[in-house]
Amino acid sequence: MFETRKDAIAAVAARPALKSGDAIPFDLETYASDVFGIDCMRERLPKGVFQKLYKTITEKSPLDPTIADDVANAMKRWAIEKGATHFTHWFQPLTGSTAEKHDSFVEPDSDGKAITVFSGKNLIVSEPDASSFPSGGLRATFEARGYTAWDPTSPAFIKHHPNGATLCIPTAFCSYTGEALDRKTPLLKSINVIKKSVSRLMRCFGEDGNAIVTVTLGAEQEYFLIDRQFYLARPDLVQAGRTLFGAAPPKHQQLDDHYFGTIQPRILSFMGDVEHALWRLGIPAKTRHNEAAPAQYELAPLFEDLNLACDHNMLVMDVLKQKAAEHGFVCLLHEKPFAGVNGSGKHVNWSVNYGDLNLLNPGSDPHQNAIFLTTLCAVIQAVDKHADLLRATTASAGNDHRLGAAEAPPAIISIFLGEQLTDVIEQIEKGNLKSSKHAGLMKIGVDTLPPLPRDATDRNRTSPFAFTGNKFEFRAPGASQACAGANVILNTIVAEAMDDISAQLEKAGRDNFNEKLQKVLQSVIKKHKRVIFNGDNYTEDWRKEAEKRGLPNLVSTPEALDAFLWEKNELLMEKYGVFTKQELRSRHDVFVEEYSRKIKIEGELSLNLARTLFLPAVSKQLGTLAESINHMKSVGLKSGLNTVISMAERIGKLADSIEACAVRLEKNLTSGKPDKILEEMHKMRVNVDALEKLVDDDLWPLPKYREMLFIL
Numbered sequence: 001m002f003e004t005r006k007d008a009i010a011a012v013a014a015r016p017a018l019k020s021g022d023a024i025p026f027d028l029e030t031y032a033s034d035v036f037g038i039d040c041m042r043e044r045l046p047k048g049v050f051q052k053l054y055k056t057i058t059e060k061s062p063l064d065p066t067i068a069d070d071v072a073n074a075m076k077r078w079a080i081e082k083g084a085t086h087f088t089h090w091f092q093p094l095t096g097s098t099a100e101k102h103d104s105f106v107e108p109d110s111d112g113k114a115i116t117v118f119s120g121k122n123l124i125v126s127e128p129d130a131s132s133f134p135s136g137g138l139r140a141t142f143e144a145r146g147y148t149a150w151d152p153t154s155p156a157f158i159k160h161h162p163n164g165a166t167l168c169i170p171t172a173f174c175s176y177t178g179e180a181l182d183r184k185t186p187l188l189k190s191i192n193v194i195k196k197s198v199s200r201l202m203r204c205f206g207e208d209g210n211a212i213v214t215v216t217l218g219a220e221q222e223y224f225l226i227d228r229q230f231y232l233a234r235p236d237l238v239q240a241g242r243t244l245f246g247a248a249p250p251k252h253q254q255l256d257d258h259y260f261g262t263i264q265p266r267i268l269s270f271m272g273d274v275e276h277a278l279w280r281l282g283i284p285a286k287t288r289h290n291e292a293a294p295a296q297y298e299l300a301p302l303f304e305d306l307n308l309a310c311d312h313n314m315l316v317m318d319v320l321k322q323k324a325a326e327h328g329f330v331c332l333l334h335e336k337p338f339a340g341v342n343g344s345g346k347h348v349n350w351s352v353n354y355g356d357l358n359l360l361n362p363g364s365d366p367h368q369n370a371i372f373l374t375t376l377c378a379v380i381q382a383v384d385k386h387a388d389l390l391r392a393t394t395a396s397a398g399n400d401h402r403l404g405a406a407e408a409p410p411a412i413i414s415i416f417l418g419e420q421l422t423d424v425i426e427q428i429e430k431g432n433l434k435s436s437k438h439a440g441l442m443k444i445g446v447d448t449l450p451p452l453p454r455d456a457t458d459r460n461r462t463s464p465f466a467f468t469g470n471k472f473e474f475r476a477p478g479a480s481q482a483c484a485g486a487n488v489i490l491n492t493i494v495a496e497a498m499d500d501i502s503a504q505l506e507k508a509g510r511d512n513f514n515e516k517l518q519k520v521l522q523s524v525i526k527k528h529k530r531v532i533f534n535g536d537n538y539t540e541d542w543r544k545e546a547e548k549r550g551l552p553n554l555v556s557t558p559e560a561l562d563a564f565l566w567e568k569n570e571l572l573m574e575k576y577g578v579f580t581k582q583e584l585r586s587r588h589d590v591f592v593e594e595y596s597r598k599i600k601i602e603g604e605l606s607l608n609l610a611r612t613l614f615l616p617a618v619s620k621q622l623g624t625l626a627e628s629i630n631h632m633k634s635v636g637l638k639s640g641l642n643t644v645i646s647m648a649e650r651i652g653k654l655a656d657s658i659e660a661c662a663v664r665l666e667k668n669l670t671s672g673k674p675d676k677i678l679e680e681m682h683k684m685r686v687n688v689d690a691l692e693k694l695v696d697d698d699l700w701p702l703p704k705y706r707e708m709l710f711i712l
C-alpha cells in the first residue's frame with residue numbers, strides 16, 4: 001500500500017482508545033475569566049472612569065477619550081496577571097479571518113531596566129502597516145496607512161498559547177481617509193441605523209422611543225473533524241481546505257446514523273476542551289451534536305448582542321481549529337470539504353429588541369402582536385426588495401458547492417413562515433383578519449389578535465430564511481464566513497422597510513390607528529408576498545415557480561456579487577451611511593478577486609495532483625497489468641486473460657481522459673477564467689474518481705473518503 005496512506009491509517013489505529021474517567025469539573029468562577037468584562041472593570045477602574053465607560057458600553061454613547069489612560073493601565077495590569085507579555089489590536093480584515101500584530105508591554109527605561117508600557121493611545125488607536133490586506137483599490141500600497149480603533153463595546157480578552165498569552169483588543173479597521181477596510185465598521189454603522197428605525201417605529205405605536213434597541217445573533221456553527229494524519233496525506237485539504245478528488249464511499253450518510261448519534265469519546269473530549277476555552281472567553285457555548293454527514297458536527301452558542309456575537313463567532317472558529325490540533329484532529333470549516341455528503345453552513349439567527357421586548361416574539365397581548373406583525377411585514381418587505389443583497393453576502397467559492405446541493409438552501413432567497421403565520425398574513429392581505437387556523441376565532445382588527453402560540457411554526461430545513469418562533473434563521477451563509485456580512489445587510493434592509501412603514505403611519509396619524517395599520521400592512525403583503533414560500537425549496541418545481549414570481553436566482557458567486565454594484569443597492573447603502581459607493585465597489589472587487597484566486601489555486605492543485613499522483617499510480621498499475629498479460633500469454637493461460645486486458649483498457653482509457661483534461665485545464669489556467677477552470681476540474685474529477693474505484697487499493701496515493709470520514 002502507498003506509504004503515507006498506510007502510515008496514516010496505522011498511526012490512527014495506534015492511538016489508544018480513550019477510557020471514560022473522572023470528569024474535570026468546570027469551575028463556574030472561571031467563566032469569562034479571560035475577558036476584561038464589566039465586573040473586572042468595575043473592580044479595577046476608578047469609579048468615575050468606570051461609570052463613563054459603562055455608559056459607552058451599555059448605551060453605546062461616544063467614548064470619552066480622557067479615560068483611555070486609566071482604562072489602559074487597568075487592562076495592562078490585569079493582562080500581565082494573566083501571563084500576557086504582549087497586546088494586539090484584533091481586527092477583521094476582508095480576508096475571512098481575524099488579524100493581529102503583537103507588541104510587547106516590555107520596554108527598557110533610560111537606565112536600561114525593563115518596564116511595562118501600555119498607554120491610552122496604545123489602547124485607542126494603532127497604525128499597523130497593513131498594506132497587504134485586501135482593500136479593493138481603496139488604498140494603493142504606497143499609502144499603506146490603515147488605522148485600527150478600539151471598540152469598547154466588545155471586551156478585550158486573553159488568547160493563550162503554550163508558553164504565554166496575548167491581550168487582544170477588538171478593533172475596527174479603516175483607511176487613512178476613513179473608508180472601512182473590515183467587517184466590524186459597517187456592522188457597527190448598520191446597528192446604529194436599525195436602532196434609529198426601531199425607535200421611530202415604536203413611536204408610531206405610542207412608545208417614547210427611548211428604550212435601548214439591541215439586535216441579537218445566535219450563530220450555529222457546523223464543522224468537520226478528521227484525523228490530522230489523513231489531512232497531512234491530502235495535499236488538496238492542506239492547500240484548498242477541501243478534497244478536490246475522492247469517490248463517494250458505499251456507505252456515507254444514507255442511513256442517517258450519524259445525525260444526533262452518540263458522540264464518540266475522542267470527539268467529546270475535544271468538544272469539552274473547546275467549551276471550557278469558550279466559557280473562559282465568556283462565549284456561551286450551549287449545544288453540541290453530530291451533524292448529518294459522517295465526521296460532521298455542530299456547536300451552537302446562546303444568542304447575544306450582535307456585535308459581540310460576531311466577534312465571538314470569529315473566536316469560536318479559532319478555538320475549534322486550535323483545540324482540534326491539540327487533539328490530533330484538523331477542523332475543516334470549508335463549506336464543502338467532501339463531495340456527495342452534506343456541506344457545512346452557519347445558521348444566522350437574528351432578532352431585534354426594544355428594551356425587553358423581542359419584536360419578533362408573537363406576543364400575548366394585542367399591542368405586542370401588532371408590533372410583531374408589523375416587524376414581520378417589515379422583514380418580508382426587506383427580504384423581497386433586497387434578496388439579491390442577502391444572497392451576495394453568502395457568495396464565495398466554497399459556498400457555491402453547498403448552496404442548492406440538495407442539502408442546503410438554494411440560491412433563491414425566500415421566506416418560510418409556517419402554516420399558521422401564513423394564514424394570518426393571508427387574512428391581513430384580504431383585509432378580514434378573523435381567525436387563526438389553529439387558534440380559534442379572532443375579531444377584526446390587529447388589536448384583537450389572540451395570543452399566538454410561541455412555537456406554532458413547523459420546521460422547514462430547506463428554506464434559506466425561516467421564521468422560527470421568535471427570530472429569523474438565515475441558513476444560506478457558509479461555515480467559514482464571518483457573520484458580520486449577512487447581518488450588515490439584514491440590519492440595513494429591515495431598517496429601510498421599517499422607515500417606510502413608519503413614514504406611512506406618521507402620515508396617517510393616531511386616529512383609528514389599528515385600521516390604518518392594517519391598511520399599511522395589507523399593502524406591504526400585497527406587494528411582497530411573492531417572497532413567502534413554505535414548500536420544499538430543493539425541487540425543480542420551486543425553481544420554475546420562483547422564476548415566474550420574478551425572484552432572483554443568482555447561482556454563482558460572480559453573478560451574486562454583482563448586487564454590490566447595482567444602483568438600487570448603492571442608493572440604499574449611501575442613504576443610510578453604511579457603505580459609500582466606493583466602499584461597495586471595493587468590497588465587490590475584493591470578493592471577486594478572492595473568488596478567482598481560490599479557483600485558480602484549486603485548478604493548479606488539481607493539475608498537479610493528476611500529473612504527480614494519479615497518472616503515476618496508473619502507470620504503475622498498467623505496468624503490472626501488462627506484465628501479467630505477457631506472462632499469462634507466455635504460459636498459455638487463457639482464462640482470466642481477457643478480464644485482465646479489459647481492466648488495463650478501462651484504466652488506460654480513464655488515464656487518457658485525465659491527461660486530456662489536464663491539457664485543457666493547463667490552457668484554461670493561463671487564460672484565468674474561473675468558470676472554464678471549474679468545468680475542466682469537474683471533468684477531471686469524474687475521471688479520477690472512476691479511476692479510484694478501479695486501481696489496485698495498494699497503489700492509490702490518497703486517503704479515501706471511507707478512511708477520512710470514518711476512521712478516528
Ligand code: ADP
Pocket residue numbers: 216217218219220287300301302303304347349350351358470471473
Ligand atoms: P436549531 O438547530 O433548531 O435551529 P439551535 O438551538 O441549535 O436550533 O439554535 C438556535 C439558535 O438561535 C441558538 O443559538 C439560540 O440561542 C438562537 N436564538 C434563540 N432566540 C434568539 C433570538 N431572539 N435572537 C437571536 N437568536 C436567537
Ligand code: MG
Pocket residue numbers: 220347473
Ligand atoms: Mg438551525
